[in-house]
Amino acid sequence: xxxxxxxxxxxxxxxxxxxxxxxxxxxxxxxxxxxxxxxxxxxxxxxxxxxxxxxxxxxxxxxxxxxxxxxxxxxxxxxxxxxxxxxxxxxxxxxxxxxxxxxxxxxxxxxxxxxxxxxxxxxxxxxxxxxxxxxx
Amino acid sequence: xxxxxxxxxxxxxxxxxxxxxxxxxxxxxxxxxxxxxxxxxxxxxxxxxxxxxxxxxxxxxxxxxxxxxxxxxxxxxxxxxxxxxxxxxxxxxxxxxxxxxxxxxxxxxxxxxxxxxxxxxxxxxxxxxxxxxxxx
Amino acid sequence: xxxxxxxxxxxxxxxxxxxxxxxxxxxxxxxxxxxxxxxxxxxxxxxxxxxxxxxxxxxxxxxxxxxxxxxxxxxxxxxxxxxxxxxxxxxxxxxxxxxxxxxxxxxxxxxxxxxxxxxxxxxxxxxxxxxxxxxx
Amino acid sequence: xxxxxxxxxxxxxxxxxxxxxxxxxxxxxxxxxxxxxxxxxxxxxxxxxxxxxxxxxxxxxxxxxxxxxxxxxxxxxxxxxxxxxxxxxxxxxxxxxxxxxxxxxxxxxxxxxxxxxxxxxxxxxxxxxxxxxxxx
Amino acid sequence: xxxxxxxxxxxxxxxxxxxxxxxxxxxxxxxxxxxxxxxxxxxxxxxxxxxxxxxxxxxxxxxxxxxxxxxxxxxxxxxxxxxxxxxxxxxxxxxxxxxxxxxxxxxxxxxxxxxxxxxxxxxxxxxxxxxxxxxx
Amino acid sequence: xxxxxxxxxxxxxxxxxxxxxxxxxxxxxxxxxxxxxxxxxxxxxxxxxxxxxxxxxxxxxxxxxxxxxxxxxxxxxxxxxxxxxxxxxxxxxxxxxxxxxxxxxxxxxxxxxxxxxxxxxxxxxxxxxxxxxxxx
Numbered sequence: 001x002x003x004x005x006x007x008x009x010x011x012x013x014x015x016x017x018x019x020x021x022x023x024x025x026x027x028x029x030x031x032x033x034x035x036x037x038x039x040x041x042x043x044x045x046x047x048x049x050x051x052x053x054x055x056x057x058x059x060x061x062x063x064x065x066x067x068x069x070x071x072x073x074x075x076x077x078x079x080x081x082x083x084x085x086x087x088x089x090x091x092x093x094x095x096x097x098x099x100x101x102x103x104x105x106x107x108x109x110x111x112x113x114x115x116x117x118x119x120x121x122x123x124x125x126x127x128x129x130x131x132x133x134x135x136x
Numbered sequence: 137x138x139x140x141x142x143x144x145x146x147x148x149x150x151x152x153x154x155x156x157x158x159x160x161x162x163x164x165x166x167x168x169x170x171x172x173x174x175x176x177x178x179x180x181x182x183x184x185x186x187x188x189x190x191x192x193x194x195x196x197x198x199x200x201x202x203x204x205x206x207x208x209x210x211x212x213x214x215x216x217x218x219x220x221x222x223x224x225x226x227x228x229x230x231x232x233x234x235x236x237x238x239x240x241x242x243x244x245x246x247x248x249x250x251x252x253x254x255x256x257x258x259x260x261x262x263x264x265x266x267x268x269x270x271x272x
Numbered sequence: 273x274x275x276x277x278x279x280x281x282x283x284x285x286x287x288x289x290x291x292x293x294x295x296x297x298x299x300x301x302x303x304x305x306x307x308x309x310x311x312x313x314x315x316x317x318x319x320x321x322x323x324x325x326x327x328x329x330x331x332x333x334x335x336x337x338x339x340x341x342x343x344x345x346x347x348x349x350x351x352x353x354x355x356x357x358x359x360x361x362x363x364x365x366x367x368x369x370x371x372x373x374x375x376x377x378x379x380x381x382x383x384x385x386x387x388x389x390x391x392x393x394x395x396x397x398x399x400x401x402x403x404x405x406x407x408x
Numbered sequence: 409x410x411x412x413x414x415x416x417x418x419x420x421x422x423x424x425x426x427x428x429x430x431x432x433x434x435x436x437x438x439x440x441x442x443x444x445x446x447x448x449x450x451x452x453x454x455x456x457x458x459x460x461x462x463x464x465x466x467x468x469x470x471x472x473x474x475x476x477x478x479x480x481x482x483x484x485x486x487x488x489x490x491x492x493x494x495x496x497x498x499x500x501x502x503x504x505x506x507x508x509x510x511x512x513x514x515x516x517x518x519x520x521x522x523x524x525x526x527x528x529x530x531x532x533x534x535x536x537x538x539x540x541x542x543x544x
Numbered sequence: 545x546x547x548x549x550x551x552x553x554x555x556x557x558x559x560x561x562x563x564x565x566x567x568x569x570x571x572x573x574x575x576x577x578x579x580x581x582x583x584x585x586x587x588x589x590x591x592x593x594x595x596x597x598x599x600x601x602x603x604x605x606x607x608x609x610x611x612x613x614x615x616x617x618x619x620x621x622x623x624x625x626x627x628x629x630x631x632x633x634x635x636x637x638x639x640x641x642x643x644x645x646x647x648x649x650x651x652x653x654x655x656x657x658x659x660x661x662x663x664x665x666x667x668x669x670x671x672x673x674x675x676x677x678x679x680x
Numbered sequence: 681x682x683x684x685x686x687x688x689x690x691x692x693x694x695x696x697x698x699x700x701x702x703x704x705x706x707x708x709x710x711x712x713x714x715x716x717x718x719x720x721x722x723x724x725x726x727x728x729x730x731x732x733x734x735x736x737x738x739x740x741x742x743x744x745x746x747x748x749x750x751x752x753x754x755x756x757x758x759x760x761x762x763x764x765x766x767x768x769x770x771x772x773x774x775x776x777x778x779x780x781x782x783x784x785x786x787x788x789x790x791x792x793x794x795x796x797x798x799x800x801x802x803x804x805x806x807x808x809x810x811x812x813x814x815x816x
Contacts, residue, residue: 031216035222040148082173095330096331138813230601234603268592269546283719293464311762312694398722401471405411419583419670489583574737640739
């Protein structure tokens, strides 16, 4: 079993705001992250899959294919967009990095070839903060 | 003459949109950067000053002092905010990285001690794109 | 279960020196790291916790809270200090990166909220050397 | 149990080309990676071992010793060379990053001291692509 | 005047070999870099242009346009190729990073819009070695 | 004219302490940097030289030669040492990054071949603080 990781990037606006709470409680809990005019990040996305290398290619999966799957099913839906407003798979969810990583896992899992398994989605919000989700 | 650089970070939302143009022309020119719901970045800001080291301290300027000046006059005004909507010194300007670097220079220049000169403001929008402004 | 990591930095002096050995044996085993006048590093500390995201916030733990815990219980005790001389939780221990990572784990573990678990302490001594400790 | 990682670098030429396939099929499958005149990379190699810190040194293993083992048994055989043509342990194998990581594991495993175990070989082909091999 | 930099990457094989010298002299002078079976690098290319920001866009030049010019005139000709064998603008030249940076400058200069000037080509051969060329 | 840069690293202990001042004034001015038991850093040193590429090699200077000069005249004297106590060329100077960069310039300048000129010494104290010295 070998693990293969592809790193991709996207830029997006977001906001941490719980609609069941008052504006004041949101500001108390989320501070500047609750700014009603949004803020944003350069997210760095690491997608790791695992599998046996194919004897003919030496590849777990052609990394260009993995990159295309990530671009089609994730980057097209989040890059240069507003995570709270524009992204169908984040609708109705708190837009934390934790929830975004889970949602990216759930999206990607459906589109990977049967020969490989998704191992971990790692998502940097800033160079000092990242989350990892290994599935349930 | 020695050059001293301090690196700081901020996260912000923005949009490239020229109000004198139609929505369609904005989309043609700015593509995804014109998204009406905003997108955002982790900006990385390099501020370089120059001067003679003080014989008593060996410092061109105490780098903690430089950091405080940047925090007070720049980061407080842009971090976790919307560059188009929330930042007084960007009002009425196209919100490009070029214009943001010029505006940061103009802000900082006023608040530096007389013994040093601002040399360059370097601003990364993404790890692959940066601008530098050396003043006029 | 989601894993959340916060990266922090500190600068410190240290020395590798076993007091049960002669000065010569220390120099043979530890080379330049045994320098009696100390040397030092910019340590980079990655603290990873795990837990379920809170439905109200989307957070495993507010990363600002995690950062404050690390600052109060670790950085305040090691930053800009001498690891051998100034740090109570390293007293009487060989001051290797391995032992420092274990000691940081033991410190942090006591102060994390009950809802999360400490997963790993990862500590870079230089950009080419790091250790990880997952607890016992 | 503590995990210790050493990072090393090497530069090499390689080519993805399956000799059982036509030139055309190789180009279809491997694209530019099949270029008959080779291309190359700055590989970044992370070797992680695990063990108990020695009470006398605080070390899982002296990291200088780990570096020497990697240099003698891996870097000497791959650095500034052609992975397909010049490296005995890659002979007859598809020269993918997956297979190179497996081969590096098999080389290193033989030469590590008995007190430690090899945990993972992580190999970056580019800053956006890496593989990990944890043994079988 | 504002300076705008775009960072791009390419992978290539190369060799340092002076055909007017004996094989032995090449090995003496260039060491492992003279390997007849080639070696290779992940080159990192920084292209900096300068100009006045356009009042309508805030751009010195649309960075996507700059990226396209670099891709069409440089990356298409060097990426995943052999710098000595496959690249017309390096024919008959010693394939050092210095000469490659000069050649990239000479290529790019012809294709930039009149409103901007090429300022510097910066080329990393490894993370520890880079050259800069500002034109003659 | 082409500019060639070599990046090297060293680890050292140091202290900011002006012997003409009281202990209290040192603590007021230098804060934690005045710790009497020292602290330390992983310094990153960029040395840039300039010259014309040699027609036979394509090199401004063989970068291995540049690296050897830096190692012999700088790293041997500062790496894993105490900048205040152990380094002859820092004796009697305030041990700031500014003064260290100037001293490194003065050391290196004497030992470079006549065909090249030293252009700049750039010294990172931490990833967020660096100084540059271009000579007088």
